[in-house]
Amino acid sequence: MLEYIISKYNYWVYIFLMMLGLYGMIGKRNLVKKLIGMNIFQVAIILFYISIGSKVGGDIPILTAEDLHGMADPGKYLNPIPHVLMLTAIVVGIATTGVALAIIIMIYNRYKTLAEDEILEIRKKTGA
Amino acid sequence: MSYGYEQCIVLIVTVPLITSFLVVLLGWFKRWLCYPLVLAALGVSFLCSLGILDLVMERGTIHYWQGGWEPPWGIEYVVDHLNAFMLVMLTFIGLMVAIYSKKSIEREIPEKLVPYYSIFLLMVTGLIGITVTGDLFNAFVFLEIASLTAYALIAVGEDGAPMAAFNYVIMGTIGACFYYLGIGYVYIATGSLNMADLSQLLPALYHNKAVLVGFALFTVGIAVKMGLFPLHVWLPDAYTYAPSATSAVIAPLFTKVMAYLMVRIFFTLFKPHFSIDLIPITQILTWVAAGGIIAGSILAIAQTDLKRMLAYSSIANIGYIVLGIGLANRMGLTGGLLHILNHAFMKGTLFLVAGGIMYKMGMRDITQFRGLHKKMPFTMAAFTIAALSMIGIPPTGGFFSKFYLVLGAIDARQWAFIVVLLASSLLNAVYFFRVIENIYLEPPVTAYATDGGTHEEIKRDELPLSMLVPILIMAAGVVLLGIFNERIIAFIIRFAVPASF
Numbered sequence: 001m002l003e004y005i006i007s008k009y010n011y012w013v014y015i016f017l018m019m020l021g022l023y024g025m026i027g028k029r030n031l032v033k034k035l036i037g038m039n040i041f042q043v044a045i046i047l048f049y050i051s052i053g054s055k056v057g058g059d060i061p062i063l064t065a066e067d068l069h070g071m072a073d074p075g076k077y078l079n080p081i082p083h084v085l086m087l088t089a090i091v092v093g094i095a096t097t098g099v100a101l102a103i104i105i106m107i108y109n110r111y112k113t114l115a116e117d118e119i120l121e122i123r124k125k126t127g128a
Numbered sequence: 129m130s131y132g133y134e135q136c137i138v139l140i141v142t143v144p145l146i147t148s149f150l151v152v153l154l155g156w157f158k159r160w161l162c163y164p165l166v167l168a169a170l171g172v173s174f175l176c177s178l179g180i181l182d183l184v185m186e187r188g189t190i191h192y193w194q195g196g197w198e199p200p201w202g203i204e205y206v207v208d209h210l211n212a213f214m215l216v217m218l219t220f221i222g223l224m225v226a227i228y229s230k231k232s233i234e235r236e237i238p239e240k241l242v243p244y245y246s247i248f249l250l251m252v253t254g255l256i257g258i259t260v261t262g263d264l265f266n267a268f269v270f271l272e273i274a275s276l277t278a279y280a281l282i283a284v285g286e287d288g289a290p291m292a293a294f295n296y297v298i299m300g301t302i303g304a305c306f307y308y309l310g311i312g313y314v315y316i317a318t319g320s321l322n323m324a325d326l327s328q329l330l331p332a333l334y335h336n337k338a339v340l341v342g343f344a345l346f347t348v349g350i351a352v353k354m355g356l357f358p359l360h361v362w363l364p365d366a367y368t369y370a371p372s373a374t375s376a377v378i379a380p381l382f383t384k385v386m387a388y389l390m391v392r393i394f395f396t397l398f399k400p401h402f403s404i405d406l407i408p409i410t411q412i413l414t415w416v417a418a419g420g421i422i423a424g425s426i427l428a429i430a431q432t433d434l435k436r437m438l439a440y441s442s443i444a445n446i447g448y449i450v451l452g453i454g455l456a457n458r459m460g461l462t463g464g465l466l467h468i469l470n471h472a473f474m475k476g477t478l479f480l481v482a483g484g485i486m487y488k489m490g491m492r493d494i495t496q497f498r499g500l501h502k503k504m505p506f507t508m509a510a511f512t513i514a515a516l517s518m519i520g521i522p523p524t525g526g527f528f529s530k531f532y533l534v535l536g537a538i539d540a541r542q543w544a545f546i547v548v549l550l551a552s553s554l555l556n557a558v559y560f561f562r563v564i565e566n567i568y569l570e571p572p573v574t575a576y577a578t579d580g581g582t583h584e585e586i587k588r589d590e591l592p593l594s595m596l597v598p599i600l601i602m603a604a605g606v607v608l609l610g611i612f613n614e615r616i617i618a619f620i621i622r623f624a625v626p627a628s629f
Contacts, residue, residue, distance in 0.1 A: 022302075025298055025302065031294060034298060038297075038298060038301050038302075041301070041302070041305060042301070042305060045305055045308065045309050045312070048309070048312060049312055052312060052315070052316050081315075081321075082312075082315070085265055088265075088269055089308065092269070092272045092276075095272070095276055096272070096276060096297065096301055099276050099279050099280060099297065100279075100294065100297045102280075102283075103279065103283050103290050103293050103294050103297065104294065106283060106290040107290045107291055107294060110287070110290060119291060123288065123291070126287075
């Protein structure tokens, strides 16, 4: 059992990080902490994808001269597709963080605080 | 590959995409150029979508291979009957809201005009892209384009908007992340991302745990994105505080495209057999949807703010569409797909009118609407038509989609849902007639008379033409969709429903 758990350690790491991120988004009352939680959540999924693309003893998926003469053996190489997809996903993650940071600046300019409780109180008072 | 009509499939995405950057570049020098550029781009897209619809009705499904790469390797654009009518709907309503947006954007956020138009166009591009692509990951990328721009469009609204947008960012990211985690699990099992290829590969793997987890993640992710009750918490604030042009484009289109994606995944990616028999996901969804219909309608009754009321009514209407998907028989799904189209038109009209009232009067509390029918007769007539359609009164479109949903519930022998559908129609009548009564029947109050008129005489003061015309066209569309519903079903939707139903 223990061996089974250890042999899949990459997935445990990803699940742990994902839950950490989810907790950050839901449990934390500070907007920046929520945002960091969101980031951890995204990074966890990126790690998951990277780990499904890798294999023990695999090489980077670039054909060498000798491969071109014979048949290239797919078993020798890592799967490039998850890695390539994650390039896009990383960009998406950065863009989301950027948009969220811009919105946080707008919120700060408006309420002069980033604690959710205080913002809710101000909104209740002004009725907005 | 021939170079003819098929190129429309690419143009419909690339023209607005490239124009959205041109808008920023040219708008830097000449601000007035933005508006005609946006209209031109969406006009071209709309014409392309008509061309595609024509081609699909003639020849069946069209495939377009990006860069000539064959499907399992390259990205493929696929348009069948289901996408084709979604495309026409998206581009048409996008165009109408773009025409409408000129005055209202100049009034609400004059200093952010150039970026607003660019982002607006980018969002419509994203929605078109989700609809047109045949590749799961490509759909995710377009989904994120549409979401990121939607966050930005909402954030520039009035006082509460940044906070609403931030909550939407958090919820939307959770939804999108679940969706692409789902892609990962399906990819582990199959090694493919192409939807058509996956639908061939997956049946052998239906009992694989990874596929089941992937399916569950897809469902939850899309349900968050489409605001399905009880995952709707981001929706009311986002629609309420956004600028009026934004709510008029996001409310009818965004959640509908997510509903489309749900149909794709349930019935194209996975065979209907899987979603209906192997795991009872459709059954679960019908009950969730029924809860959403009732809860959304009741919450809508509790609102006095017009935009917030419309937002809660959107939650109820998402329930109708998902109920149609969940009934999973021919009539039910026909009703669901028809309701995607109808609801886009009527909710679009209602939000456009709500924006118009705010533009003219700067108010949105329902009790202040007294006597508006004298001031803005055409706008109020459009509102009434759309409201009647929401309630489901023939010959408007809303009646027919509800009619098919009821037929679907009868076919499925689910009597409870008939009660839910009829009860929610009554609840709809309660909150829409309250608005109509305020507009037409209540005598105007003095607070209102400060706007140029006295108690007795209110001068007619309609919206500017660029706002009025789209409202009237959309309202006419609501009626036309009702009158021609049989043709729409016979020529388009009939082919969009899976053959095994």
